[in-house]
Amino acid sequence: MADPGNRVSTPDLRQEVAVKELHRRVRLRLLRMHYESGVGHLGGNLSALDLLLTLHHRVMRKDDLFILSKGHAAGALYVTLWSLGRLSEEDLLQFHRDHTRLVGHPQADAIPEILLATGSLGHGLGLSAGLGIGKRLRGEPGRIFCLMSDGEWNEGSTWESLIFLVHHRLVSVIPIIDLNGLQGFGTTAEVADLGCLADKLRGFGLEVREVDGHDPEAIRCALQVEELTRPFAVVARTIKGHGVSFMENRMEWHYLPMSAEQYAQAVAEAKRL
Amino acid sequence: MRSVLATALVGLSKDKDFAFLTGDLGFMALEPVRAAAGERFINAGVAEQNMISVAAGMARLGFRPWVYSIAPFLYARAFEQVRNDVCFHKLPVFLVGNGGGYAYGVMGATHHALQDYGALLGLPNLRVYVPAFAADVPVAAERIVRAGGPAYFRLGRDETPKNAVLPAYAPWRRLLAGRGPALVIVGPLAGGILAAAMDRPDQIRPALWVLSELPLLPDEIPPALLDDIQRSGHLVVVEEHVIEGGVGQALAHALLLCGAAPKRFSHRYALGYPSGFYGSQNYHRKECGLDPQSIIALIEKT
Structure with missing residues (x-):
C-alpha cells in the first residue's frame, strides 16, 4: 500500500480557498449555535470540526458509515450535517432546547444520519466493529469511520474493541482519534498518561498515520486508503478550542458557555482563521 | 437447557x-x-x-x-x-x-x-x-x-419431573388445578414444586401457575388466575431472584391496580447468602425457603 502519510498533494488553489471558506462558515455557525443555545462543550467540538468536515465532505462515499464515539462533539456533527444540507437552519435553532431532536449527545432515532446513539465514552469503537463485521458477512461495500476522543482511551471497553478489531482484521473500520490532550478534569498526561497513543496502537498491530487535525488537505490525504491488509487508524493532533484564542487548550471550555463579549471575540477570531 | x-x-x-x-x-x-x-x-x-x-x-x-x-x-x-x-x-x-x-x-x-x-x-x-x-x-x-x-x-437447569404432562408453553400457564392457595412460580423451581404438589389431596393442593415472560402487565394476567386468587384468598409467589424488582413486587402491584388484591400474600425469594456459607443450588434454595418442602409447608399451613 502506498503511504501518503502527511504528504500534502498540490491542491488546486481555488479548492483550497473553497475548503477554507467552508470550514470558516461552519465554525462560525457552530459558535452561533452554541452561543444562542447557551451551551458549553465547545472545546471538543472545535477540536473535532476540521476532521468532521473533511471526512463528510471529501472522504466519505455513499456506502460509508459514521459513528461519533465522542458524542460530546454532537454540535460539530450537527453543523457538519447542516453544511451538507441534511439539517436545516430551523433544525439548528432547536439545538439543546426543549422538545428538540438535537440533543447534547447524539440521540437514538432522532435523525436518520445518527446511526447509533453515543454519549457514554467507550461504546463507539465496538459499535463500529459490529457494523464492520456485519458488512463483511453480508459482502457489502463501505467503510466505517469512528471519531474518538483521546480521553476515551481510559475506558477498558475501548481496548476490548481494539483487540477485537485487530483480531478480526476489520480493515473497513477506521478509528480517527481527536488527540486534543485535554479531558474531563485535566490533561490526558495528568489524568492517565498513555504516553504516545500512536505507538500503543502500533503495538496492537495497527497501521497508524499521524496528522495535523486542523489541516484539511493533510487529513484528506491521510484518509486516502484502499485495499488495506491490516487495521488502520488516524491519530489527529488537534487543539481543544481550536481557532478561539481564549479557548485554546483551556480546561474550562470543555464545559462553559460564552458570554456576549466572548462570543463577539470568538466570531472575530474565527473569521480571521 | x-x-x-x-x-x-x-x-x-x-x-x-x-x-x-x-x-x-x-x-x-x-x-x-x-x-x-x-x-x-x-x-x-x-x-x-x-x-x-x-x-x-x-x-x-x-x-x-x-x-x-x-x-x-x-x-x-x-x-x-x-x-x-x-x-x-x-x-x-x-x-x-x-x-x-x-x-x-x-x-x-x-x-x-x-x-x-x-x-x-x-x-x-x-x-x-x-x-x-x-x-x-x-x-x-x-x-x-x-x-x-x-x-x-x-x-437454568432443567428440573422437569418424570412423567409430568406439561401444557404447551405460554407466558402464563396453570400446571395444576387445586383448591389450595394460588401459587405463582418463576423458572425451573417450578419442576420440583410441581413434583411435590401434584399428589397432594385436591383440598390443599395449590393452583400452580408458572410465569415465563416479563414485564408482567396487569391486563395480561389470566382471568383464571384471578379466580384462583379470589377463591382461595391466598397468593404465594416463588422466585429465585431478590425481592427488589422481582415478580412478587410486580404481581402485587398489578393486582392492586386491578382491584384484585388477595387477602393474604406470601413471597419466597432469594435472600442472598444469609448464613455466610456457600453450597449447591439446592443448598441456597433451602436457606431461602425456596425448596419444595418449604413451599409445600408454607401452603399447607394455611
Whole structure:
C-alpha cells in the first residue's frame, strides 16, 4: 500500500480557498449555535470540526458509515450535517432546547444520519466493529469511520474493541482519534498518561498515520486508503478550542458557555482563521 | 437447557440474519451452533462489553444476533452496553444468560444471577424470557425471534419431573388445578414444586401457575388466575431472584391496580447468602425457603 502519510498533494488553489471558506462558515455557525443555545462543550467540538468536515465532505462515499464515539462533539456533527444540507437552519435553532431532536449527545432515532446513539465514552469503537463485521458477512461495500476522543482511551471497553478489531482484521473500520490532550478534569498526561497513543496502537498491530487535525488537505490525504491488509487508524493532533484564542487548550471550555463579549471575540477570531 | 437451546439455534441458524456471539464460553455445548453458523459464530473473547456493542452494530445492519455468556457477565458487566447500544435502539439482540438464580451453585456468588431480570426490566423495550422446563426453550426461542426486539433469555437447569404432562408453553400457564392457595412460580423451581404438589389431596393442593415472560402487565394476567386468587384468598409467589424488582413486587402491584388484591400474600425469594456459607443450588434454595418442602409447608399451613 502506498503511504501518503502527511504528504500534502498540490491542491488546486481555488479548492483550497473553497475548503477554507467552508470550514470558516461552519465554525462560525457552530459558535452561533452554541452561543444562542447557551451551551458549553465547545472545546471538543472545535477540536473535532476540521476532521468532521473533511471526512463528510471529501472522504466519505455513499456506502460509508459514521459513528461519533465522542458524542460530546454532537454540535460539530450537527453543523457538519447542516453544511451538507441534511439539517436545516430551523433544525439548528432547536439545538439543546426543549422538545428538540438535537440533543447534547447524539440521540437514538432522532435523525436518520445518527446511526447509533453515543454519549457514554467507550461504546463507539465496538459499535463500529459490529457494523464492520456485519458488512463483511453480508459482502457489502463501505467503510466505517469512528471519531474518538483521546480521553476515551481510559475506558477498558475501548481496548476490548481494539483487540477485537485487530483480531478480526476489520480493515473497513477506521478509528480517527481527536488527540486534543485535554479531558474531563485535566490533561490526558495528568489524568492517565498513555504516553504516545500512536505507538500503543502500533503495538496492537495497527497501521497508524499521524496528522495535523486542523489541516484539511493533510487529513484528506491521510484518509486516502484502499485495499488495506491490516487495521488502520488516524491519530489527529488537534487543539481543544481550536481557532478561539481564549479557548485554546483551556480546561474550562470543555464545559462553559460564552458570554456576549466572548462570543463577539470568538466570531472575530474565527473569521480571521 | 443449554443443550436444548443449542439444538434450537442450529435450526434458527438457517436464517441469513442469524448470528451468534459468545464471551468465550460454551465448551461441550455450543459446538453444534458453531458448526452450523460458520463465520456467523463469533467467539468475542472475554470482553463482554465489546461483545454487546458489536452485536448492536450487527443488529443495526439487520442481523439478529444471539449473545451468550454466564448470566451476570451479561446483565451486570455489560449493563450500559445493553441499555445504550441495544435497548435505546430497540435492536433485536438476544441475550442468553446461563445460570439464572443460584444455578452455578458452589461456583460462588460471582456466578449467580439473583437480580438479573429486576435490573434489566427497568430498561426500555426489553423483554425477559424465563423458561421453566427444557421443553419451553425452543418455543420461547422462536417467540424471541418473532418479537424482534431486545430480549434476555434466563436459562437454568432443567428440573422437569418424570412423567409430568406439561401444557404447551405460554407466558402464563396453570400446571395444576387445586383448591389450595394460588401459587405463582418463576423458572425451573417450578419442576420440583410441581413434583411435590401434584399428589397432594385436591383440598390443599395449590393452583400452580408458572410465569415465563416479563414485564408482567396487569391486563395480561389470566382471568383464571384471578379466580384462583379470589377463591382461595391466598397468593404465594416463588422466585429465585431478590425481592427488589422481582415478580412478587410486580404481581402485587398489578393486582392492586386491578382491584384484585388477595387477602393474604406470601413471597419466597432469594435472600442472598444469609448464613455466610456457600453450597449447591439446592443448598441456597433451602436457606431461602425456596425448596419444595418449604413451599409445600408454607401452603399447607394455611
